[in-house]
Amino acid sequence: MTSQTFVVLAYMAIWAGLAAYVVGLARRQHRLARRIEALAERIRPGEG
Amino acid sequence: MTLRRSAILPALSAVLVPAAVAMVFFYAPLERTMGVVQKIFYFHLPLAGVAFLSFLVACVSGILYLVRRERRWDAWGAAAVELGVVLTTLVLVTGSLWGRPIWNTWWTWDPRLTTSLILWFIYTACLILRSAVEDEGRRATYCAVVAVAGFVDVPIVFLSARLFRSIHPTVIRSDSVGLEPAMIWTLLVCAAAVLVLWAGLLGLRRSLHLQEAALSDLRALAERAR
Numbered sequence: 510m511t512s513q514t515f516v517v518l519a520y521m522a523i524w525a526g527l528a529a530y531v532v533g534l535a536r537r538q539h540r541l542a543r544r545i546e547a548l549a550e551r552i553r554p555g556e557g
Numbered sequence: 558m559t560l561r562r563s564a565i566l567p568a569l570s571a572v573l574v575p576a577a578v579a580m581v582f583f584y585a586p587l588e589r590t591m592g593v594v595q596k597i598f599y600f601h602l603p604l605a606g607v608a609f610l611s612f613l614v615a616c617v618s619g620i621l622y623l624v625r626r627e628r629r630w631d632a633w634g635a636a637a638v639e640l641g642v643v644l645t646t647l648v649l650v651t652g653s654l655w656g657r658p659i660w661n662t663w664w665t666w667d668p669r670l671t672t673s674l675i676l677w678f679i680y681t682a683c684l685i686l687r688s689a690v691e692d693e694g695r696r697a698t699y700c701a702v703v704a705v706a707g708f709v710d711v712p713i714v715f716l717s718a719r720l721f722r723s724i725h726p727t728v729i730r731s732d733s734v735g736l737e738p739a740m741i742w743t744l745l746v747c748a749a750a751v752l753v754l755w756a757g758l759l760g761l762r763r764s765l766h767l768q769e770a771a772l773s774d775l776r777a778l779a780e781r782a783r
Contacts, residue, residue, distance in 0.1 A: 512594045512658055519597040519654040520578070523604070526647050527754070530640075534761055541768055548772065552779055 566757035573750035577743075585743040597655040598728070599743055603751035605648045605673075609711050610755065611641030612680065616708035619701035628770055631697035634704050636762035638683050640755065645677045660724065668717040669725035676714055679707035693770070 581599045588595035618633035652670065653663050664670065683703040690696035718725040728735050736744065
């Protein structure tokens with residue numbers, strides 16, 4: 510491997526790693542929104 | 558036009574990150590002995606800095622949680638530990654990718670590398686602990702204790718290359734910085750970009766933790782009301 514390859518791999522690791530973390534956070538936020546909707550559905554019939 | 562508070566950090570990151578990467582490749586001069594591989598350093602060092610900052614936040618919020626028993630401190634701690642582990646992983650990976658062409662090895666049991674790996678293990682254990690304990694109060698207490706105790710390793714990592722015989726370079730010393738002015742400017746912009754990104758991600762993760770905890774409370778209330 511050439512020196513440039515190591516630099517490219519290092520920068521790819523940084524941005525891919527951070528992007529994967531952000532995607533993970535977004536998925537957890539999405540899952541949370543779904544759980545809130547499910548809870549709202551469960552509560553709604555008892556309201557009236 | 559008004560910019561929402563939550564959009565300030567992402568907007569700043571969107572400007573600073575491309576500027577930092579551009580400075581690394583088009584502005585910073587080529588280092589004489591290491592050549593192009595030295596360019597890994599411009600993000601490796603700031604990532605290590607914010608990883609340490611994450612563990613400092615985890616330690617302080619751990620102490621505050623143990624004293625006050627307030628959920629918000631557990632949220633700060635959970636966010637900081639998780640982000641710290643992600644950043645330390647990136648530091649170890651980029652360090653290894655720098656070490657292969659420079660030291661001719663992917664890994665060596667050097668004091669700086671070894672103490673950094675120990676740091677990663679300590680806070681990864683904290684993450685595992687958080688996912689393993691069911692009861693919220695116990696989970697927060699255990700994690701706060703690990704976060705506070707684990708922080709002991711941070712100054713050891715920082716000082717390891719200075720106190721012990723280490724092959725890890727020490728670019729920034731108390732009396733001098735072994736870099737050209739253009740390299741210092743590049744490093745500062747990279748540090749600013751990483752710091753802004755870190756602050757944004759920490760806030761996002763903390764808010765997610767609080768929302769999850771609030772939802773658990775609501776579900777428990779709904780169960781009781783049935």
